[in-house]
Amino acid sequence: MKHHEILIAGFGGQGVLFLGRVLAVAGMFEGYEVSWYPSYGPEMRGGTANCTVIISDEEIGATISDRPGICIVMNEPSFFRFTPTVQSGGLLLVNTSLVRAKCEREDLEVLPVPANDLAKLYLDGAEVTNTIILGALLARCPVVQRESAERALVECLRGKREKLYTLNLKALEVGWEFVAKGA
Amino acid sequence: MKHHEILIAGFGGQGVLFLGRVLAVAGMFEGYEVSWYPSYGPEMRGGTANCTVIISDEEIGATISDRPGICIVMNEPSFFRFTPTVQSGGLLLVNTSLVRAKCEREDLEVLPVPANDLAKLYLDGAEVTNTIILGALLARCPVVQRESAERALVECLRGKREKLYTLNLKALEVGWEFVAKGA
Amino acid sequence: MEKILMRGNEAVAEAAVRAGCRLYFGYPITPQNEISEYLSFRLPQVGGVFLQAESEVAAIHMVYGAAATGARVMTSSSGPGVSLMQEGLSCLAAAELPCVVVNMSRGGPGVGNIQPAQSDYFQAVKGGGHGDYRLIVLAPSTVQELVDLTYRAFYLADKYRNPVEILGDGMLGQMMEPVTFREPEFPPLPPKDWAIRGKGSGPRKWVVCLDLDPKGLEALNLKLQRKYRLLEEQETDYDTFGDPEPEILLVGFGTVGRILKSVVREGKKEGLKLALFRPITLFPFPKAALFEKAKGVKGILVVEMNLGQMLEDVELVVRGKVPVFFLGHTGGVIPTVSEILEYVHGLLKEEIRV
Amino acid sequence: MEKILMRGNEAVAEAAVRAGCRLYFGYPITPQNEISEYLSFRLPQVGGVFLQAESEVAAIHMVYGAAATGARVMTSSSGPGVSLMQEGLSCLAAAELPCVVVNMSRGGPGVGNIQPAQSDYFQAVKGGGHGDYRLIVLAPSTVQELVDLTYRAFYLADKYRNPVEILGDGMLGQMMEPVTFREPEFPPLPPKDWAIRGKGSGPRKWVVCLDLDPKGLEALNLKLQRKYRLLEEQETDYDTFGDPEPEILLVGFGTVGRILKSVVREGKKEGLKLALFRPITLFPFPKAALFEKAKGVKGILVVEMNLGQMLEDVELVVRGKVPVFFLGHTGGVIPTVSEILEYVHGLLKEEIRV
Amino acid sequence: MKVVFERPKTLLEKPFTYCPGCHHGLAQRLIAEVIEELGIADRTIGVGPIGCSVYIYEFIDVDFVVGAHGRAPAIATGIKRSLPDRVVFSYQGDGDIAAIGTAEIIHVANRGELITSFFVNNAVFGMTGGQMAPTTLLGQKTKTTPLGRDPQVHGFPFRLGECLSVLEGSAYIARVALTRPQFIRQAKECIRKAFLTQMEGKGFSLIEILSPCPTNWGMSPKEAVDWLEEKMIPYFPLGELKVKGCNSRETP
Amino acid sequence: MKVVFERPKTLLEKPFTYCPGCHHGLAQRLIAEVIEELGIADRTIGVGPIGCSVYIYEFIDVDFVVGAHGRAPAIATGIKRSLPDRVVFSYQGDGDIAAIGTAEIIHVANRGELITSFFVNNAVFGMTGGQMAPTTLLGQKTKTTPLGRDPQVHGFPFRLGECLSVLEGSAYIARVALTRPQFIRQAKECIRKAFLTQMEGKGFSLIEILSPCPTNWGMSPKEAVDWLEEKMIPYFPLGELKVKGCNSRETP
Amino acid sequence: MPRARVVINREFCKGCALCTYACPRGILVISRDFNSRGYYPVMVTDEEQCAGCGFCAQVCPDVAIAVYRE
Amino acid sequence: MPRARVVINREFCKGCALCTYACPRGILVISRDFNSRGYYPVMVTDEEQCAGCGFCAQVCPDVAIAVYRE
Numbered sequence A, B: 001m002k003h004h005e006i007l008i009a010g011f012g013g014q015g016v017l018f019l020g021r022v023l024a025v026a027g028m029f030e031g032y033e034v035s036w037y038p039s040y041g042p043e044m045r046g047g048t049a050n051c052t053v054i055i056s057d058e059e060i061g062a063t064i065s066d067r068p069g070i071c072i073v074m075n076e077p078s079f080f081r082f083t084p085t086v087q088s089g090g091l092l093l094v095n096t097s098l099v100r101a102k103c104e105r106e107d108l109e110v111l112p113v114p115a116n117d118l119a120k121l122y123l124d125g126a127e128v129t130n131t132i133i134l135g136a137l138l139a140r141c142p143v144v145q146r147e148s149a150e151r152a153l154v155e156c157l158r159g160k161r162e163k164l165y166t167l168n169l170k171a172l173e174v175g176w177e178f179v180a181k182g183a
Numbered sequence C, D: 001m002e003k004i005l006m007r008g009n010e011a012v013a014e015a016a017v018r019a020g021c022r023l024y025f026g027y028p029i030t031p032q033n034e035i036s037e038y039l040s041f042r043l044p045q046v047g048g049v050f051l052q053a054e055s056e057v058a059a060i061h062m063v064y065g066a067a068a069t070g071a072r073v074m075t076s077s078s079g080p081g082v083s084l085m086q087e088g089l090s091c092l093a094a095a096e097l098p099c100v101v102v103n104m105s106r107g108g109p110g111v112g113n114i115q116p117a118q119s120d121y122f123q124a125v126k127g128g129g130h131g132d133y134r135l136i137v138l139a140p141s142t143v144q145e146l147v148d149l150t151y152r153a154f155y156l157a158d159k160y161r162n163p164v165e166i167l168g169d170g171m172l173g174q175m176m177e178p179v180t181f182r183e184p185e186f187p188p189l190p191p192k193d194w195a196i197r198g199k200g201s202g203p204r205k206w207v208v209c210l211d212l213d214p215k216g217l218e219a220l221n222l223k224l225q226r227k228y229r230l231l232e233e234q235e236t237d238y239d240t241f242g243d244p245e246p247e248i249l250l251v252g253f254g255t256v257g258r259i260l261k262s263v264v265r266e267g268k269k270e271g272l273k274l275a276l277f278r279p280i281t282l283f284p285f286p287k288a289a290l291f292e293k294a295k296g297v298k299g300i301l302v303v304e305m306n307l308g309q310m311l312e313d314v315e316l317v318v319r320g321k322v323p324v325f326f327l328g329h330t331g332g333v334i335p336t337v338s339e340i341l342e343y344v345h346g347l348l349k350e351e352i353r354v
Numbered sequence E, F: 001m002k003v004v005f006e007r008p009k010t011l012l013e014k015p016f017t018y019c020p021g022c023h024h025g026l027a028q029r030l031i032a033e034v035i036e037e038l039g040i041a042d043r044t045i046g047v048g049p050i051g052c053s054v055y056i057y058e059f060i061d062v063d064f065v066v067g068a069h070g071r072a073p074a075i076a077t078g079i080k081r082s083l084p085d086r087v088v089f090s091y092q093g094d095g096d097i098a099a100i101g102t103a104e105i106i107h108v109a110n111r112g113e114l115i116t117s118f119f120v121n122n123a124v125f126g127m128t129g130g131q132m133a134p135t136t137l138l139g140q141k142t143k144t145t146p147l148g149r150d151p152q153v154h155g156f157p158f159r160l161g162e163c164l165s166v167l168e169g170s171a172y173i174a175r176v177a178l179t180r181p182q183f184i185r186q187a188k189e190c191i192r193k194a195f196l197t198q199m200e201g202k203g204f205s206l207i208e209i210l211s212p213c214p215t216n217w218g219m220s221p222k223e224a225v226d227w228l229e230e231k232m233i234p235y236f237p238l239g240e241l242k243v244k245g246c247n248s249r250e251t252p
Numbered sequence G, H: 001m002p003r004a005r006v007v008i009n010r011e012f013c014k015g016c017a018l019c020t021y022a023c024p025r026g027i028l029v030i031s032r033d034f035n036s037r038g039y040y041p042v043m044v045t046d047e048e049q050c051a052g053c054g055f056c057a058q059v060c061p062d063v064a065i066a067v068y069r070e
């Protein structure tokens, strides 16, 4: 049985909503039930954003999760806010370029990804830390197949952002490689 | 047991609401339960007005009456509209100065009072047809004592209209005499 | 005490002034215009403020502002105007601001007409605005009771920091009956230390009706619910009349309540064992009392000048234990004593089947 | 058919366009802004009209005007904005004008907050405006159902000449789920020969929402009541799920309905015999079906994102025959599967005393 | 014999429901005449107010919609947006248009909505029995200003026409009275221009019609028209306030 | 060392909740400064809007009331009529004051209500995420005018200040911007005059503050202030629009 | 035979008398018989005098007058 | 010793950079370290150069700057 509850959090500009959407679309392509639910409202004025993606082979009830199994934190405020909520035994993916604090919970698997640094190193600092993180996640935990994610990227970049496809593909690769080759 | 349901109807300027109020106040002075309920709203734009007065020694429930025992019609439209509603055996007081039609119901007692003509004849045409009618009514059917009606006139003319008291007293007398002395 | 023959609308206005109301904001609408016309000369006499607002929406928010200063304030309207106040009423309830709103209800829906009706029961009692809030709703049936409940409305509003609606109708507003103004004695109220009057030398305060944090907003709602429960324990009121062991219990509020009194009286003459249960507080609804009263009757007949609104609250109390029947008129048609009596006879003839 | 991942707000907008809606009037309010944002580019593409009104009051009366011409028209808002539409909705119902209103409900009362809530149930279902009118109220629980019910909303509006409210909430509006747009087949509708389009060579017509004559206004109301009864006979809808012979029947609508599905599923794993009854039409309320379903259960648990509103309609159906319990959150707090399960366990442990 | 004056066909053959001396009927006659003369009765849709003239739909022989108090401009917008080739007009009293409906009329004008509004200014809420209107004159006694309107308490008489003239979307705005034959002739001309403004797509048009309310002013019809000329016209001067693009007169 | 600039005491010591580059904070600082300098903090009551600045009551150290969207003028009226010796001001966005709250602001001005309104015009509905406001410029793209505001469809940018200047009850109306130190200095002077207008009982006063919304304009803070100066000011010219009794400038 | 004809609809007329003030010839007066709605309609005293100017019809709020001329 | 002092509240500053454009001496720059709210606050490069004009403080939307002068 497949059932993933994934929380993704960061600053407004970091593309966390987009990352979530790509995951949800990929899940949908694979025939799963999916849902995507953003934080919304004046919170965003504070400069933070988060969303919850659920990928499951059962009909989805609640679309938020008080105990996500996977949590991606792209910045420090999100790290502090959401680390305590992760399910015991869950996966915490941390953008260590922006999060200096260390996770003190011992019941979590922590996957550190210095996404901004990787972007600088390999992609001229392009703003694709979210897709790097996605690559890293999929390398570590195949919530969806990499191919589905790539198809989902096409779908989600349709229209004005089409030209960003190649860049994002590269970013996915960078994240994937970072984890696959061992960080 | 005392229980009178009195409907008074006429054109807007004929003082039917005032007439009703005097009756209700008089009833109140005598210790009865009373209520006064006017027609209201755009009907008045059409130039007609009516009110229902109830004088009773029981607590008053409905303040309108679909079968009034006493009905005073001051003009022809009111005559046509309300004559059919009067209780069988009831009293229909008609201002015959303005109502030319004849009552065809045989189960009613009809009291004709040429109020406008009486006003012209005895009161220089002053606009007190309503009080003339009141006098006539009380002479015929003592729903309240004449003295109470006179006290009520004082009460209802308090303020700006105080100077009209004597005139109204006279009008009451004219109506009373018209009936008492036999029309 | 001296009795005066007074129109319902003027009586409520005078009672408000005597209850200490010093500000009125409203917009004309028949059949309640005499309230503002009366207050437009009466309030200035006592140093108060009468202001005709540009709309009912503006009026209710002027009430919000004045209420926030701790003053006794009121507005009045009828059906369509009260509908326009729903957002404001929801805000007043959320900010826990005391005020009094009079609805001299008329025929609906839409612009409808201006004759008496009770079809705003749901709006008043269940909350026509958004959110889990309630108004305290009082339903007078005579001009004297209108006066007495107006005093009580201001008292309850302050005591519970909650808007109070007096739900009358065109008949009650337009009719004249003798009244006396016996000023009631209420227990003392706590000081309005929450009122916004400029911070002076103290700490600053604010009155708001929002909380962007769900936990906080839920907490406010739970607090309101506790208040509503307290109201139910402490403030329900009703009137009963007639046979102590009735076959049929008549239930009606306001104007219908008084008509039903006549029905009970007439019925007695015809040998019927009838009693009246007349809720005076529509919210809190006198559930326990009605439950008691309903025991042992053959049937309950709810009569309303609408097509069955309070009916639901009666059924929620009775829960199928006694058959509940309904007779209603709406749109300005007023039920008559004879028609109700006839209906009762019909019920008894059919021996009431559930 | 192709599935697209779509936000609830955008899905309802697209479905409206496909259902033939050609005019939209609305005023921004979170959490439903994506509806107007979507329609602001989508409607012009199909020759339709998107107009941002100066307020919700204006919006609902623009809807009134457009509906009077026989066009398919819609507006959308959330709590406070819908409160401001109450007079207009009462007028639309009185004039029997078809239209669709979406309420993506949020935490109240007052300005409250913008998180999901269901505390506008009373307003939607009992009629927040004045008068004896009702809206048809539909409560979708998934984005797909939001789409399907949007089609149905326009159909029902036209069929019954009645405003229809789609009662969603912030969660439903903001979330994305895969949807397909399967255009449903509805029986043909009668021509809109009442529509105001200029008299042309025919006789002139008018649409009004008033009748100053009580008898006439009562007749209109009785006509409306017949329509509402017909709706109850023909259009109630609900969903059931879970154990065919449940110990506990869970009742919830919209977003809570889907959460309760998870509860049923999780409960089964824990050996609980649970079933869900989810009203899809809130008005007409699926009384007969719920009555059937309630037979033989040990208890009913109503869960809502409010403090007990649909609860009353459930109790009116159940009439004390089965104990009814309630679990609610409000102000934007969303009940969780585990908390509900815990509550159910508690109920069963206490062996349910009435 | 030649016809000097006959009741227009577009005005239905029934007596008005207004008080003696009330100009609502006269205003409606002029509108009916212009509609008839422009030959647009078949494609004209009127939107009625809530006020004394709520029954306008009983009198002018075109299709009508009547909704809530004050919302005629919004309703007219809904109609016009749905049927852009129809001629749409609203008819409103001063309470309707300048009190409760202020936002709607301002925004309909600001949007340059292609509708024509008739604004019957009788300085009082007629239907509800004579309360203060936004247009009530200073010192004027009404049911809710028993000592006369006091600017300190109730504010100033509201000149809606001038206010709307400031907005870019308004194309034609005029104020007229109907107390004399020559005023009536001018008024009709303005009404015609207003409809043409709409039909030519120039923008929003409004005719403010000063009108007596003998009943609520407590005057005879003759006293009322005299009072209108003596008191109202000086504060609400007659004339074209705005003709597309240029304010023909300074806002006072 | 001498103080050249310090945070005023009447502005509470906490970070604003606005986006980087948003002028809501700056406007509130100026109001706080003037209140402090006039020494009226103890008897001033503010009325907040619904909009991005709904939390204004968290920042200025005076008593506050916040009610429904757009109704601040009505609320302020209720307060002022109850407590005539307090200084009452409202603070509103363009959606709040010029869309949903149009009737309330018009009538508060027309009544000459003794309150002061601050109207923060950022040409967009900020809080709800960037929809068209009544003040959105022609051609400006917003969430609900994806192709830019088209006067044929959406009407014209609404000049509230000019519209209110026409009314007799308004005593002082000025439009300011905060994009440069000298503008800021002028703005503060206008704010002071507005409060004094109220305190001297002259009538209603309003300061329209042009303000950038970098977030919803999709610009950097610098681009936003530049756009404000280049695009907004020409349509919404700065200056005193009305000083008691005389329009100091022609309404355009 | 008169040069002009004034036709008054007695049932529409409400006796407001505005036409009587508008008539340059002063030939309109309020009659003493009321109509079915209780109003005293206007009547022409001397049609011979009528100028056929139509002023009376123009100012009549109830559109109760028609005027014809040779 | 500098003639003027510029005190920047790093936690209030949101890095909007408006002060950097307002400073006639061009001595304000956005720093590369973000504060606890994720913003990159402004800093003074060379306080010696500061004219103490206060422009930066005047235009700061977040009232994050104080300026003192001898």
Ligand SMILES: Cc1ncc(C[n+]2csc(CCOP(=O)(O)OP(=O)(O)O)c2C)c(N)n1
Residues within 6 Å of the ligand: C027, C028, C029, C030, C056, C080, C081, C084, C111, E049, E050, E051, E052, E053, E068, E069, E092, E093, E094, E095, E096, E097, E120, E122, E124, E125, E126, E127, E128, E133
């Ligand atoms: C929402 C609402 N508020 C108030 C009313 C009551 N009402 C009916 S007409 C009217 C005003 C009438 O005045 P005006 O618009 O000047 O028209 P007039 O009768 O003077 O021609 C009012 C306040 C209503 N019907 N609906």
Ligand SMILES: Cc1ncc(C[n+]2csc(CCOP(=O)(O)OP(=O)(O)O)c2C)c(N)n1
Residues within 6 Å of the ligand: D027, D028, D029, D030, D056, D080, D081, D084, D111, F049, F050, F051, F052, F053, F068, F069, F092, F093, F094, F095, F096, F097, F100, F120, F122, F124, F125, F126, F127, F128, F133
């Ligand atoms: C009755 C109602 N309608 C709509 C809203 C949603 N809403 C909140 S703020 C706002 C407008 C904000 O724009 P503006 O007034 O310009 O303030 P800004 O955020 O731009 O400063 C709206 C429409 C609401 N809260 N209440």
Ligand code: SF4
Residues within 6 Å of the ligand: B045, E017, E018, E019, E021, E022, E023, E024, E052, E122, E126, E127, E212, E213, E214, E215, E216
């Ligand atoms: S009350 Fe006034 S406006 Fe209404 S019909 Fe009578 S005169 Fe005309």
Ligand code: SF4
Residues within 6 Å of the ligand: A045, F017, F018, F019, F020, F021, F022, F023, F024, F052, F122, F126, F127, F212, F213, F214, F215, F216
């Ligand atoms: S959204 Fe715009 S108005 Fe709102 S805080 Fe951000 S910049 Fe300021």
Ligand code: SF4
Residues within 6 Å of the ligand: G004, G006, G022, G023, G024, G025, G026, G027, G028, G049, G050, G051, G052, G053, G054, G055, G056, G057, G067
């Ligand atoms: S047509 Fe002229 S002259 Fe003849 S009656 Fe009429 S107003 Fe008098």
Ligand code: SF4
Residues within 6 Å of the ligand: E021, G008, G012, G013, G014, G015, G016, G017, G018, G019, G020, G041, G042, G059, G060, G061, G062, G063, G064, G065
């Ligand atoms: S003006 Fe018309 S209504 Fe008035 S008296 Fe003359 S004919 Fe009759």
Ligand code: SF4
Residues within 6 Å of the ligand: H004, H006, H022, H023, H024, H025, H026, H027, H028, H049, H050, H051, H052, H053, H054, H055, H056, H057, H067
């Ligand atoms: S005080 Fe003047 S010179 Fe010094 S940093 Fe600020 S703006 Fe630059």
Ligand code: SF4
Residues within 6 Å of the ligand: F021, H008, H012, H013, H014, H015, H016, H017, H018, H019, H020, H041, H042, H059, H060, H061, H062, H063, H064, H065
């Ligand atoms: S203007 Fe203020 S908030 Fe912006 S960068 Fe400078 S100090 Fe920071």
Ligand SMILES: [Mg+2]
Residues within 6 Å of the ligand: E093, E094, E095, E120, E121, E122, E123, E124, E125, E126, E133
């Ligand atoms: Mg008027």
Ligand SMILES: [Mg+2]
Residues within 6 Å of the ligand: F093, F094, F095, F120, F121, F122, F123, F124, F125, F126, F133
């Ligand atoms: Mg704004």
